[in-house]
Amino acid sequence: MRMIERNRLWLAILLAMSMILAACGDGDAGDEETTTTAGDDTTATTAAPTETTEPPTETTAAPETDAEPIVIGSTLALTGFLSPTAAIHRVAGELFVEQLNESGGLLGRPVEWVVLDDESVPDQAAALYERLITEDEVDLIIGPYGTGTITAGMAVAQRYGYVFPQHTGSLTYAFNYECQFPAWPTGRYPNLTNPNLVYDALESTGTPPETIGFVINQFPGTVFVADGYADGEGDDLTGAVQIAEERGYEVVLNVQFPSNTTDWGPIAAQVRDADPDFLYVGALGVDGPNLIAAMDALDYRPAGMFFQWPAPGPLLGADAEGSMSVTAFEPHPPFTDNPKYAAVAEAFSEAAAEAGIPYTAMETQASASWAAWEILVNGVEGAGSLDNGEVCDYLVDNEISTIFGPVDFDADQSNYYGDLSFVKQIQDGDWWVVYPEDVAAPGRSIQYSPGG
Numbered sequence: 001m002r003m004i005e006r007n008r009l010w011l012a013i014l015l016a017m018s019m020i021l022a023a024c025g026d027g028d029a030g031d032e033e034t035t036t037t038a039g040d041d042t043t044a045t046t047a048a049p050t051e052t053t054e055p056p057t058e059t060t061a062a063p064e065t066d067a068e069p070i071v072i073g074s075t076l077a078l079t080g081f082l083s084p085t086a087a088i089h090r091v092a093g094e095l096f097v098e099q100l101n102e103s104g105g106l107l108g109r110p111v112e113w114v115v116l117d118d119e120s121v122p123d124q125a126a127a128l129y130e131r132l133i134t135e136d137e138v139d140l141i142i143g144p145y146g147t148g149t150i151t152a153g154m155a156v157a158q159r160y161g162y163v164f165p166q167h168t169g170s171l172t173y174a175f176n177y178e179c180q181f182p183a184w185p186t187g188r189y190p191n192l193t194n195p196n197l198v199y200d201a202l203e204s205t206g207t208p209p210e211t212i213g214f215v216i217n218q219f220p221g222t223v224f225v226a227d228g229y230a231d232g233e234g235d236d237l238t239g240a241v242q243i244a245e246e247r248g249y250e251v252v253l254n255v256q257f258p259s260n261t262t263d264w265g266p267i268a269a270q271v272r273d274a275d276p277d278f279l280y281v282g283a284l285g286v287d288g289p290n291l292i293a294a295m296d297a298l299d300y301r302p303a304g305m306f307f308q309w310p311a312p313g314p315l316l317g318a319d320a321e322g323s324m325s326v327t328a329f330e331p332h333p334p335f336t337d338n339p340k341y342a343a344v345a346e347a348f349s350e351a352a353a354e355a356g357i358p359y360t361a362m363e364t365q366a367s368a369s370w371a372a373w374e375i376l377v378n379g380v381e382g383a384g385s386l387d388n389g390e391v392c393d394y395l396v397d398n399e400i401s402t403i404f405g406p407v408d409f410d411a412d413q414s415n416y417y418g419d420l421s422f423v424k425q426i427q428d429g430d431w432w433v434v435y436p437e438d439v440a441a442p443g444r445s446i447q448y449s450p451g452g
Contacts, residue, residue, distance in 0.1 A: 069112040070105070070386065072097075073132035074110025075144045075153065082258075085311055085365055086145040087357055089167060090115065092369035093142075095344075095351045100373075106380055114138065118149050121194060126148035129156040140385050142376055143180075145369075147171055147221050163379060163388045163395070165372040168365070170221025170309075173229050173236045175414050176401060180391035181379075183372035185328040185404050189418030190326055191225045192327055194421060195240035195280075198306055201276065201324070201423040201435035205448050207303065209277030212244050215251030215267060215291065222282035222308055240280055241302060252276050259284070268294035274395050276302055277450040283307040283343070289318035304448045313359020321429070326421040328404050329367035330433050330442045341403055344370065363431065371402040378402075393403070 003072040026303070031368040074093075077086035097113045105111055117237035118125035125144055132138045137448065143150050143166030150169040154177055154405060164180040172188050186406065187193050202208045216226045227241040245251055253274035257267055268291060271279060279302040281288060288307040292315075296299055306324045307315060315323060329335050331349070336342035348370075352360035363368075378401065380386060383394040399408045407417040425446060433439055434446040 033192045067109045069110045071112045072139045072140045073114045073138035074142045075116045075118035075125045075128045077120040078138050080115035082120040082146045089145045089369040090357050091351050092366045094101045096373040122148040122152035124150040135159050163391045165375045167240045167368045167372045173232050176193045180417055181375050181395055183368045185420035188413040188416040189235050191228050191239040193419035195243045202447050207449050209450050211252045211277045213274050213276030213279050214250045216256045216282035217284050218256050219259050225284045262293035264290045272298050272300040281307045283310050285311045286314045289314045292318045312363050321426050324425045327364045327424045328420045331361050367403050
């Protein structure tokens with residue numbers, strides 16, 4: 001096993017930031033929790049974890065066999081403010097493990113996935129990963145959902161030398177652990193590549209905006225994309241706002257809002273008063289629908305809107321026709337030209353519907369989760385071993401096949417492998433990839449005009 005780097009300073013800083021952010025979440029999230037066991041129709045309600053109460057556990061059981069199962073541990077936000085999106089990752093993981101076992105398991109052994117509820121709280125995630133490794137002695141781990149909990153879990157993985165595939169961590173400049181492997185297809189510098197992609201798409205219409213406004217969630221990842229990282233260097237220093245100015249757009253609004261914002265009226269009023277040709281929203285979850293509802297109350301909509309990382313279903317329900325976001329996979333051609341992933345997308349949609357998830361399409365969140373599992377399994381199978389050091393070395397040294405295509409982890413880029421993002425847009429009541437042209441859905445192209 002190669003020597004594992006001990007770059008803990010960034011992780012410590014980000015963990016502290018994440019804990020502050022998590023404190024802004026739903027204060028009632030821990031009062032009551034629901035846990036289920038895969039394959040069981042019963043649901044049990046249990047008290048929130050205390051010093052004497054075990055945290056809820058959800059297990060995707062391995063099929064009956066004489067071989068000892070390989071146990072993979074993780075946390076997810078089964079409760080708390082991240083739980084609506086984490087539910088997508090739970091369904092994706094359960095489906096992946098189910099299909100893996102149906103195809104013979106891993107190294108000829110069945111796989112069991114043990115999930116603990118981190119309640120959307122970073123320090124809870126850290127404690128539970130510590131438990132999974134030191135008490136439960138799981139064979140492997142996989143990351144949670146959410147940058148804060150990912151940062152916390154990664155610090156524990158680094159301390160014990162565990163491979164750490166992670167779905168959606170967005171603070172790319174902070175993740176320097178040699179054996180963390182990001183599935184999130186943003187590349188090392190999403191603060192450069194994502195804004196430029198969006199602006200290129202707008203300019204491809206021949207009628208780009210002259211004025212632009214920014215409304216940014218104070219979540220560290222969305223701030224990084226919008227403004228860069230002030231304490232960084234080189235390409236980390238810039239972001240969407242500065243790039244817009246460099247392209248000649250007039251920035252008429254630049255406001256940030258706390259992640260626990262509930263009163264969207266004042267923000268909507270600022271947008272209306274600035275009246276930008278295009279609104280760039282550093283959004284998470286349901287920020288988009290909340291802002292749209294507040295603007296509708298003022299009888300106002302900008303000519304075009306972009307939302308960074310929204311929950312896709314609620315935005316569709318907000319009558320947000322023409323709104324844009326970024327994606328790396330959508331359940332339509334050319335992404336479903338590969339029969340394997342067309343079948344995966346169909347199976348996920350069925351599983352999501354059965355789980356009660358309102359928006360059942362397999363898009364960026366679900367596909368990033370799927371890719372993280374593919375990374376872990378490819379690493380184990382390629383190494384032919386459960387030794388975390390050997391798995392790490394294999395992933396660093398070899399190209400890995402994923403739902404996003406082949407990826408090659410770049411140690412000089414914190415193991416990120418390039419930005420594979422595309423622009424999608426709500427047209428005719430559904431999401432479609434519209435830019436670049438070579439990956440656009442058949443018959444679809446970006447629609448935007450400053451005049452509305």
